[in-house]
Amino acid sequence: MTIPSVPPALYLVLSAILFTIGVVGALTRRNAIVVFMCIELMLNSVNLTFITLSRFLQSIEGVLFAFFVMAVAAAEAAVGLAIFVMIYRSRETINVDEINLLKW
Amino acid sequence: MLEYVWLIPLFPAIGFTLNGLFGRRLGRKAVSWVGPSAIGLAFLTSILIFLELIRRPPSERLFEKVLFDWVVSGSFQTVIGYQIDPLSILMALVVTGVSFFIHIYSVGYMHDDSGYIRYFAYLNLFVFMMLNLILANNFLLMFVGWEGVGLCSYLLIGFWFEKDSASNAGKKAFVVNRVGDFGFILGMFLLFTSLGKHGIWTLDFTEVFSNAAKLDSTTVTAITILFFVGACGKSAQIPLYVWLPDAMEGPTPVSSLIHAATMVTAGVYMVARCNVLYSMAPLSMAIIAIVGVVTAIYTASIGFCQNDIKKVLAYSTISQLGYMFLGVGVGAYSAGIFHLMTHAFFKGLLFLGAGSVMHAMSGELDMRKMGALRKKIPITFWTFFIATLAIAGVPGLSGFFSKDEILWQAFSSSHGHFLLWLVAAVAAGMTAFYMFRALFMTFFGESRVDPHVAHHIHESPRMMTVPLMILAILSIIGGYVGVPHVLGGANHIHEFLAPVVGGAEPSKAHAGISLIAQAWASGGETGGHSAILELLMMALSVAIALIGIGIAYLFYIKNPALPKLLAERQKGLYQLVFHKYYVDELYEILFINSLKRLGTGLWRGFDELIIDGTVNGIAYLIGWLSGVMRRMQTGLVQNYAFSMVIGGLILVIYYLLRAIFY
Numbered sequence: 001m002t003i004p005s006v007p008p009a010l011y012l013v014l015s016a017i018l019f020t021i022g023v024v025g026a027l028t029r030r031n032a033i034v035v036f037m038c039i040e041l042m043l044n045s046v047n048l049t050f051i052t053l054s055r056f057l058q059s060i061e062g063v064l065f066a067f068f069v070m071a072v073a074a075a076e077a078a079v080g081l082a083i084f085v086m087i088y089r090s091r092e093t094i095n096v097d098e099i100n101l102l103k104w
Numbered sequence: 105m106l107e108y109v110w111l112i113p114l115f116p117a118i119g120f121t122l123n124g125l126f127g128r129r130l131g132r133k134a135v136s137w138v139g140p141s142a143i144g145l146a147f148l149t150s151i152l153i154f155l156e157l158i159r160r161p162p163s164e165r166l167f168e169k170v171l172f173d174w175v176v177s178g179s180f181q182t183v184i185g186y187q188i189d190p191l192s193i194l195m196a197l198v199v200t201g202v203s204f205f206i207h208i209y210s211v212g213y214m215h216d217d218s219g220y221i222r223y224f225a226y227l228n229l230f231v232f233m234m235l236n237l238i239l240a241n242n243f244l245l246m247f248v249g250w251e252g253v254g255l256c257s258y259l260l261i262g263f264w265f266e267k268d269s270a271s272n273a274g275k276k277a278f279v280v281n282r283v284g285d286f287g288f289i290l291g292m293f294l295l296f297t298s299l300g301k302h303g304i305w306t307l308d309f310t311e312v313f314s315n316a317a318k319l320d321s322t323t324v325t326a327i328t329i330l331f332f333v334g335a336c337g338k339s340a341q342i343p344l345y346v347w348l349p350d351a352m353e354g355p356t357p358v359s360s361l362i363h364a365a366t367m368v369t370a371g372v373y374m375v376a377r378c379n380v381l382y383s384m385a386p387l388s389m390a391i392i393a394i395v396g397v398v399t400a401i402y403t404a405s406i407g408f409c410q411n412d413i414k415k416v417l418a419y420s421t422i423s424q425l426g427y428m429f430l431g432v433g434v435g436a437y438s439a440g441i442f443h444l445m446t447h448a449f450f451k452g453l454l455f456l457g458a459g460s461v462m463h464a465m466s467g468e469l470d471m472r473k474m475g476a477l478r479k480k481i482p483i484t485f486w487t488f489f490i491a492t493l494a495i496a497g498v499p500g501l502s503g504f505f506s507k508d509e510i511l512w513q514a515f516s517s518s519h520g521h522f523l524l525w526l527v528a529a530v531a532a533g534m535t536a537f538y539m540f541r542a543l544f545m546t547f548f549g550e551s552r553v554d555p556h557v558a559h560h561i562h563e564s565p566r567m568m569t570v571p572l573m574i575l576a577i578l579s580i581i582g583g584y585v586g587v588p589h590v591l592g593g594a595n596h597i598h599e600f601l602a603p604v605v606g607g608a609e610p611s612k613a614h615a616g617i618s619l620i621a622q623a624w625a626s627g628g629e630t631g632g633h634s635a636i637l638e639l640l641m642m643a644l645s646v647a648i649a650l651i652g653i654g655i656a657y658l659f660y661i662k663n664p665a666l667p668k669l670l671a672e673r674q675k676g677l678y679q680l681v682f683h684k685y686y687v688d689e690l691y692e693i694l695f696i697n698s699l700k701r702l703g704t705g706l707w708r709g710f711d712e713l714i715i716d717g718t719v720n721g722i723a724y725l726i727g728w729l730s731g732v733m734r735r736m737q738t739g740l741v742q743n744y745a746f747s748m749v750i751g752g753l754i755l756v757i758y759y760l761l762r763a764i765f766y
Contacts, residue, residue: 026742027749028742096742101739102739
């Protein structure tokens, strides 16, 4: 049984769509956790691109990078969530609009 | 012994270091030993070197001792080096000798002053600088000494700086000297570059003078005139003489040492030193002679109406310096230097005498409040009297010989002129008048002394009177080194200086004199005419001097009411002279005020508007820009992220476009 192969361009298009959704979300949403999720979405769209091209070019490096990105994303999630908890404790909000102490 | 010429300036330098750096720790007693003995040792060394020098034949009387390199650049090199020749050793003898006596005098005179230690440090520094000036073997080192004595002059005029007038006088001296120094330095530049055109990069005296013939006459004239501007500043000639009368604010021994005997004669020395150049520039020599003689008569006339004893002496100094310039200006360099030497003796003595009078009178300077001091301070009187006779040109004393030599040369030298002689002779009569006026007002007549002062008038201590006596002896005998041939003398000083200045000396007079000497010896008639003329001139100038003395006697002893009467009769003239021809006021309007206006204009217009405006404007602009830019720092993370995205988009668009168009 053969699975009809999907052309790589479609993967790339999907990845671009996911990335754009991530960017728009990260820029517009106010809840820090949602912003965070959008960033995860962007990272994963990049992973998809890596793997697509890795397969397309028959090279292992893309896959390797995908693993790195996953590791970084996991670490980031752990640290990021911990920061949000701490911020919430002291300021009782995780609305990014209100976390703007570092300014002129 | 000649090898040790560097010891001469070294001793005062050590004295300065000891007094200046450790004076407070050494204490007054040690300082009053160190100061004079440093100069005494220098004097001793000078004498030893002098004795060795005269043992050599005249043609070998030049010795240069190079100590070390100073400025070396390519083929140009200037050294710290000292030069011994008849001219420099004679100057060194005069400077160290007179300085020595004045140092001793100062120990007595400055005894109660709170700045005693500082005073001796400055005085030693002055002698050190002066010796550098005269012993230097190149223009650059000479200039260091030249500036150094100017500095010391400033420090010592303003010695009592808490007094406003003293510190102002110091500033005035410094600024006026700066004008002259500017001329000197320009002359040095011009000399340097114009010799450089011929491939000779040097400022060394010997090399410059031996190559002087390569310069064209216009250049030499320019150089020598620029040098003379320097000499005008330092030696207080018209138009830069105005600082010297004010310089009397300093302690009296300083006036004696710096502003009568040594520093102010530096200009004369410099002209004599550069005689090779001056002899190539008849125009410069004419200018010098005219400036000298005009200064002589002009300042002598100011001396008529001064009531401050030191001011009289100051104007007299300027006048006598005018004589020296007249001497060197007509090419009689040795006569100028001769007068410089005798003047150092009698004018130094006059100032020290004035200091002694001040000492007796509790600091009073106004001659209208003196009188009849003759009996109360006899030593001061007699020494002052001798110096007055000497300066007036009474035959037999030093001033007579030197002044007469200058007068004769002014008439007979190839650069001379009858008018020069006439003006100088009249000025000599005026000198006799105002000096005897000072003498009579101070020591003779009725006492006009303030009764508070009168009861403690006393003769000065031995420390001060002994130098007076020594200088009085020198004022008498100092002239006998230069008795002219016509009086049967040998004119030793002329012969001694001949290797340095003689060759350049113009010859009509010279030849005349030697001719006379021969004629004299053989009793023949050949040169008799000229000899009779010289004797006649001499008699005339003596007569003029005696007339001056006679008038002074008539005015101030015989009929003391006469001067007042005359002053009232000729009110306008008297006021003009009394106010020193309003030259200070004129300079104030012409130079000082316009410079001040220029300064204010530059300050308001250029400094405040342009310089400060630029600097402050830039600072303001940056501040304003930062105020605008910092608004970008909103603290909202999403704004930052947005700018990152925009940046990323721009990059993407750029690469896409590149990909499309290339």
